[in-house]
Amino acid sequence: MKNIIQKSILLLAIIGLWSCSDFLEESSQDEVIPSTIEDLDQLLAYEGYPRRDFTLMPYLNLLDDDVTQYITSNNAKPVVTKYSPLYLWGGRSVENNENMFDDFNNLPNPTTDITSIEVDSYATLYKMIAGCNVVLDMINEVSGESETKKRVEGEARILRSFHYFNLINLYAYPYNAPNAPQGKAAGIPLKLSSTIDQNSVPRSTVAEVYAAIISDVEKGINLLTEINATGSKFRIGMNAAHLLASRYYLFMENWEKAAEHATSVFSTPGSNLALYDMTPIDYPAAISLGGFPYPFTLNNSEIIFYYASENEYQIVKAEYTTECFMASDALRNCFADDDQRWNGYLCPYNEERDQKKLSKFSNQLEFGACLRLSEVYLNRAEAYAQMAKAGQNEYFAKAVSDLNSIREKRIKNYSTQAWTSSTFNNNAENLIETCREERRREFCFEGMRWFDLRRYGMKSFSHSVDESTSPGDEYSVEIGTASSKWVLPIMKSHKESNPALN
Secondary structure, three states: OHHHHHHHHHHHOOOOOOOOHHHHHHHHHHOOOOOEHHHHHHHHHHHHOOOOOOOOOOOHHHOOOOEEEOOOOHHHHHHHHHHHHHHOOOOOOOOOOOOHHHHHHHOOOOOOOOOOOOOOHHHHHHHHHHHHHHHHHHOOOOEOOHHHHHHHHHHHHHHHHHHHHHHHHHHOOOOOEOOEHHHOOEOOOOOOOOOOOOOOOOOOEHHHHHHHHHHHHHHHHHHHHHOOOOOOOOOOOHHHHHHHHHHHHHHHOOHHHHHHHHHHHHOOOOOOOOOOOOOOOOOOOOHHHOOOOOOEOOOOOOEEEEEEEHHHHHHHEOOOOOOOEEEOHHHHOOOOOOEOHHHHOEOOOOOOOOOOOEOOEOOOOOEEEEEEHHHHHHHHHHHHHHHHHOOOHHHHHHHHHHHHHHHOOOEOOHHHOOOOHHHHOOOHHHHHHHHHHHHHHHOOOOOOHHHHHHHOOOOOEEEEEEOOOOOOOEEEEEEOOOOHHHOOOOOHHHHHHOHHHO
C-alpha cells in the first residue's frame, strides 16, 4: 500500500498551481491509481494529514507580541542574527518583508547541533491540499462501503479547509481588514481539483477563499455527522470539525455561527471531553529539577486533535538548546499570582534564571500542536460577548460563564473570585477585551497570537533586540498599524513558477 500511495501521489498529488509538464512526462510511466476507498483512506493519511516529521508554521511565535529576544552570552549572537529576518519582520532597516523567508534560509545555521526551522509553509500546505484534492476527485471512482466513503470525504474536506485557513491568514490581509473589509483584498490561489494547470493560477480574493473554506467545513461536518464519526486525537471527527468551523466564523466575525458550532461540540454524541484541571498540581520552579508535569500529554481529556509535532514551537520551548527568545513583559504581566498557567505553561528550564518559556508539551511527545476544548469555550465566549455588544444582552452572562469554566480549571481557589456581569460593569467592550486577554493566556506560544492580532486590527507594536552582552547595541523595530508586514511574503521560487502571484 505504501508503494501505491507514493506512486499515485507522484502522478496526481503534485501541486497543480504551476505548469508541471516536465514532471508529468517523467513520472507518468510509473502510474498506479488507487482503486478502493481503503487506498484513498491511506493516501489521505499520508498526504492530506499533517505528519509528525514536518512542521507547518514554526516561525509564528517569533512574530507576535508575546515574545522578546534576549542574550546571556556572545556565543548566542549567531542565533540572534539567524532569526532576525523573522523576528524583525524582514530586518532592521527594510521597508517591507518581501525577502524575510529567503534571507532567513540564506543565513547559515548558527551551530551544527541546532536544526533550522522550515519556513516554506506555502509549499507544505499546498502539498497537503493537493493530497486532499486527489481524494475528493477520486472518491466516487473507487470501490468500497458508502459509510467509509463519507468519512474519508468528510475528513478530506475538513483538512482542506484547515490548510486553506492557515494559508489565507499567512499570505493575505484578514477577512475584515480596515483597508479591505469583507474579504475584498487579494488572497491566495484557490485550487480545488487535482488537475494540472498549464497556466499561472491567479490569486482569488480573501472572500472567495473563505467561501471555499466554509463550503468545505460545512459539507464535511454534514458527512461526518451522517455516520456519527467521532474521530480520534489523530483523525478528524465531528468535534474537531465543529471547533474549526467556530474558529473560521469567528475570524469572519459571524458571531452567531461561531457560537452555534462551538455549542455543537458539547452536544456531539459520545463525546467525553473535559477541561484539564491544573489547580491541584504543584508545578516546580524549573524543568531542570526533574519530573515536570507537562500539561498536555496523550491522555489529556481536553485534547481533540493533534495536527503537528511539538517541534512546531521549538524556538520558544524551555528545553530548546539555544537561549535567545522568551516571554515578553506584556505576556508575563497577563498572569495573576495564583494562575497555574504561569508555571505550567511558562516554566523556565533553570531554577536560577527567570526566562519564562513554553512548557506545555514534553519532548517525549511526538505530537504537540493540537486543537483543544478550551478554544471551544473561548471562541463561544468571544462570540457571545460580541452578540451582547450588538444588543443581544442575554448573551452577556453566557460569555462570562464560559470564561469562568476555563478559569476555574486554571486558577487556584477560583470559586472565591469568579467573575460576574458586574465585574465588567455590564460593559460589552470590557468583556470582549477580557475574552482576548484570556485567549492570550490560554494559547500563549501556540502560534495563535499572530493570527489573532491580525483580526484585532493589526495594531502597532515593537520588538526589542540586544545583539551582544555589551551595553549600547540595543534597539527596537516597530511593525506599523495595518502595514504590509502583517501579510507574510510568498517565497521567490513560487512567484517565479507562478507569475500570477506577483
